[in-house]
Amino acid sequence: MNGKNENYDLKPSSFNTKRPTWCIGCGNFGIWNSLKKALVELKLSPHEFLVVYGIGCSGNGANFIKSYGFHALHGRSLAVATGAQLANHEFKIIAMTGDGDGVGIGGNHFLHTCRRNMDFTHILHDNRIYGLTTGQTSPTSSVGFRTKSTPTGAIEQPVNPVKLALNCGATFVARGYSSEPQQLKNIIIEAIRHKGFSFVDVLQPCVTFNKIDTYDYYNERIYKLEEEEGYDSGDFWQAYHKSTEHERIPLGIFYQIKRDAYHEGLGQIKESPLVNQDLSGISVKKLIDRHF
Numbered sequence: 001m002n003g004k005n006e007n008y009d010l011k012p013s014s015f016n017t018k019r020p021t022w023c024i025g026c027g028n029f030g031i032w033n034s035l036k037k038a039l040v041e042l043k044l045s046p047h048e049f050l051v052v053y054g055i056g057c058s059g060n061g062a063n064f065i066k067s068y069g070f071h072a073l074h075g076r077s078l079a080v081a082t083g084a085q086l087a088n089h090e091f092k093i094i095a096m097t098g099d100g101d102g103v104g105i106g107g108n109h110f111l112h113t114c115r116r117n118m119d120f121t122h123i124l125h126d127n128r129i130y131g132l133t134t135g136q137t138s139p140t141s142s143v144g145f146r147t148k149s150t151p152t153g154a155i156e157q158p159v160n161p162v163k164l165a166l167n168c169g170a171t172f173v174a175r176g177y178s179s180e181p182q183q184l185k186n187i188i189i190e191a192i193r194h195k196g197f198s199f200v201d202v203l204q205p206c207v208t209f210n211k212i213d214t215y216d217y218y219n220e221r222i223y224k225l226e227e228e229e230g231y232d233s234g235d236f237w238q239a240y241h242k243s244t245e246h247e248r249i250p251l252g253i254f255y256q257i258k259r260d261a262y263h264e265g266l267g268q269i270k271e272s273p274l275v276n277q278d279l280s281g282i283s284v285k286k287l288i289d290r291h292f
């Protein structure tokens with residue numbers, strides 16, 4: 001990807017730190033492996049990208065990938081990624097969230113990140129439950145789902161993250177599955193290459209607390225958009241229609257268009273990233289004096 005790195009010799013295992021603590025069989029392993037393979041295909045080295053994590057089992061990935069990392073507050077990883085991106089818009093940034101983190105407590109940030117077209121990638125580990133806090137209903141849980149927080153069954157309509165991202169103006173919207181590693185790796189590669197906000201909803205079974213959205217459940221329903229004749233990822237209404245399917249579950253890149261990223265509209269950083277600018281002569285004293 002960076003072209004300059006002809007001697008690149010990293011392997012997926014080069015990004016390992018220590019053995020992940022996720023439960024055996026957790027879908028987070030599949031996402032972790034696909035991401036590392038994508039990084040190798042993109043020829044990215046640990047010092048060339050930042051991963052921002054929220055709080056959750058997904059956020060525990062902060063300890064398991066060798067790179068720049070920031071473990072943010074619950075629901076705030078997109079806000080931190082936005083700040084980092086505006087400080088250095090030439091740097092690759094990936095935000096990792098769970099479904100509670102990304103579209104529950106962090107839902108407001110999600111909406112604005114989509115419409116702003118911030119130039120980074122968001123990977124949502126969508127296990128349809130709060131894993132880290134030992135099994136409560138999340139915003140993507142189905143109606144009727146019985147958990148510790150909804151013992152008689154959830155009564156709220158679930159958020160459909162793909163449909164939400166389309167509605168909010170995202171320019172790259174995809175869905176992967178942690179047990180389709182080849183396709184997920186390819187989706188992540190295209191997401192990281194995309195200029196602007198790229199959103200990847202990843203179906204990720206939580207084998208310990210979610211006995212509804214299991215591997216069997218997904219394996220019986222998934223199919224791939226790229227194998228559908230005539231599917232056009234530039235067609236918004238086709239993508240929208242596909243996002244509403246739930247009997248069969250489409251995977252792949254639903255939608256991708258070109259639009260200026262947020263930083264390209266900011267005159268102050270259009271020519272050069274903020275981090276490269278000489279800010280030493282700038283004083284905010286007058287501004288402060290005027291207000292206090």
Ligand SMILES: Cc1ncc(C[n+]2csc(CCOP(=O)(O)OP(=O)(O)O)c2C)c(N)n1
Pocket residue numbers: 055056057058059074097098099100101102125127129130131132133138
């Ligand atoms: C402000 C705040 N509220 C609540 C919590 C408790 N908390 C930690 S993780 C979590 C939910 C995790 O669920 P999800 O984001 O779906 O991630 P998962 O663990 O399933 O990967 C909650 C409610 C917290 N850490 N901070």
Ligand code: SF4
Pocket residue numbers: 021022023025026027028057127131132205206207208209
């Ligand atoms: S609780 Fe669920 S999401 Fe968390 S590590 Fe275990 S299987 Fe994975």
